[in-house]
Amino acid sequence: MSKDKNEWGSNLSFIFAMIGSAVGLGNIWRYPYVLYSNGGGAFYIPYIVAIFLMAIPFLILEYGVGYNFKSSFAKAVRKISPKWEFIGWFLPVSVFIIMIYYSAILGWDGIYVILSLFKGWGADPNAYFTTSLLQASDSYMGLTNFIPLIAVSMIVGWVIIWFISHRDLEKGLGRVSKILVPLLFIIMLIIVGFSLTLPGAYIGLSELFHPDWSLLYNFDIWMAAFGQIIFSLSLGMSIAFTYASYTRDDADLITNTISIAFANSLFENFSALGVFSILGYMSLQTSVPVADLVTQGTGLVFIAYPTVFNVLGNWAYILGPLFFFTVYLAGLTSILSTIEPLSFSIQNKFALSRKKTMSILIIVGAIISMIYATSFGSTILGYVDMFINQIAILFGVILECIVFAWIFKAEKLIDFLNSKSKTIKLGKWWLLIVKYILPTFVSIIWVGGMIDVLEGASVQQLIFTVIVCALLLGVTLLFTILPAKNLDWDDIKERT
Known part of the structure; x- marks a missing residue:
């Protein structure tokens, strides 16, 4: 058995590691748009409800079970x-697939960190990104066109990930998280502070926060x-579970959950201020x-921001590199978390x-990721x-609720978690949420996602979706049926 600590x-x-996992690309490029397109200021009502009704209760469940077993998810x-x-491998493998395609986005951003020093995207950022850099093609024949620049940038990212991940947990991921996460917040603070001073910032902010209360009656906003x-x-990606299994015995998991949820919310809302201030300008x-x-x-x-930097003048040579470096750090902290569940399992x-597990996974991931360094990527x-x-992930969340809340019996965690909590105490309200409300809401979202994919997908997309699904299920099945080499595989002690 491995003697790694x-x-x-x-x-x-x-x-810091959990905040780094949560604070990622989705906070910077997804949340501002979701906030704006779903009622602006009115969106905060369902958003806050979602945090208290789903995020905190579900994270407590994942943390509690992870700490209870002090083992891998599988x-x-x-x-x-x-x-x-099978489910114990399904989610870690799904998250590893996310890691592979995140490495492509990290690679693109690494290129833009350099380009931002001299506005290397030229006068037409859209043409540069889609035509010059990605050489994007909707045809599968684009797989034959390899793009060395993207490949090299991705490999640099993989080397950084390996350098951090293959070390002992605290010496690698733990130490780096305590540096990168505060740095991430500091740089974003600088970017937003500067953005708020731009002429026209108020135009963007007024657009962002102008509430459309009528949308609250629309189920879609919820x-x-x-x-x-x-x-x-x-949530439900087995990352929180895995990180909690690494915690020390004195951890206050409930208080930690609240801190992490608050930090994530603060960062993405702060990012929205910067994004719309710049769009207003x-x-x-x-x-x-x-x-x-x-x-x-x-x-x-990669298009809107460079377009803004082109009209920002000399300030762009400061703000541009800061922004793309921030995106790189956010992507890096997210990617570092996505390899942990499969590696530990x-x-x-x-x-x-x-060390050996991380090295193998990173080599495999880097090889597979080269498909994204093609025109069809x-x-x-x-x-x-x-x-x-x-x-995949939403389906996993539903199954995780069933396994953790019902089969494991979440009520076994209440006394233990309450004994260490310095903030809120769990009770029947928590069981009601994790056993009934959460699975119901996530099931509805999952059905909606299935409908969106089936209705909006082309034949080509459906074919590739089936291929990815088959690969996911095949690899999951392989890990499940392979005989264990560790004599302790079926020997595990519970802490509650």
């Missing part, structure tokens, strides 16, 4: 019920809020309404060291992202 050196390491699920071991919280805090300079400038995803990061079952990324986030 998979334990945080302090509670602070755990908190091993714990097997202990709860051997017939559910689903958008719950979906954002799931996406933003990585751009609207003033170009006379284009903010509504026509708002976008999400890669369009916001493999270490537990196959008696491999952390950005198209595949969109297909995979939609399948993993709208179908």
Whole structure:
């Protein structure tokens, strides 16, 4: 069995690592758009409800079960019920797939960190990103066109990830999280502070926060809020479970949950201030309404922002590198968390060291990720992202609720968690949420996601979705049926 020390050196390491996992690309490029397009200020009502009704209760459940077993996700699920071991591998493998395509976005951003020093995207950022850099193609024949610049940038990212991840937990991820997370917040504070001083910032902010109260009667706004919280805090991805299994015995998991949820919410709302202040400035300079400038995803990061920097003057040479470096740090902290669940599960079952497991996974991930360094790569990324986030992960959350809340029996955690909590105390209200309300809401979101994929997908997208699904299920099945090499695989002690 591996003798690696998979334990945080302090509670602070755990908190910073979890904040780093939560605070990622979704906070910067997804949340501002979701907030704006779902009623502006009115969105805060379902958003706050989602935090208290879903985020905090579910994170407490994941943390509680993770701390209880002090093992990998797959091993714990097997202990709860051997017939559910498949789910114990399904979620870590799904999250590893996210890591692979996140590495492509990290690679793109690494290129833009350099480009921002001299506005290397030129006068037409849209043309540069889609045509010059990605050489984007909607045809599968684009797989034959390899783009060396993207590949090299991605490999640099993989090397950084390996350098941090293959070390003992505290010496690698723990130490780096305590540096990167505060740095991430400081840089974002500088960016937002500067953005608020731009002429026209008020235009963007007034657009952002202008409440459309009528949308509160629309079920979609509530689903958008719950979906954002799931996406933003990585709920049900087995990351929180794995990180909690590394915690020390004196951890106050309930208080930690509240701190992490608050920090994540603070960061994404602060990011929204910066995004819309800059869009307001751009609207003033170009006379284009903010509504026509708002976008999400890669369009916001790699097209809208460079367009703004082009009209920002010399300040862009300061703000631009700061922004893209912030995105890089956010992507890095997120990616570092996505390898942990699968790595720890493999270490537990196959008696491999952390260093060897991480090295193998990163080599495999880097090789697979090269598909995104082709002209068809950005198209595949969109297909995979939609399948993993709208179908696979949500399905996993539902199953995780069943396994943890019902089969394991969440009520076993209440006395233990309350004994260490310095804030709120759990009771029947918590059981009601994790056993009934959460599975119901997430099931509704999952059905909606399935409908969106099936109704809006092209034949080509459906084919690739089936391929990714088959690969996910196949790899999950392989890990499940392979015989354990670790004699302790079925030997696990509960703490409650």
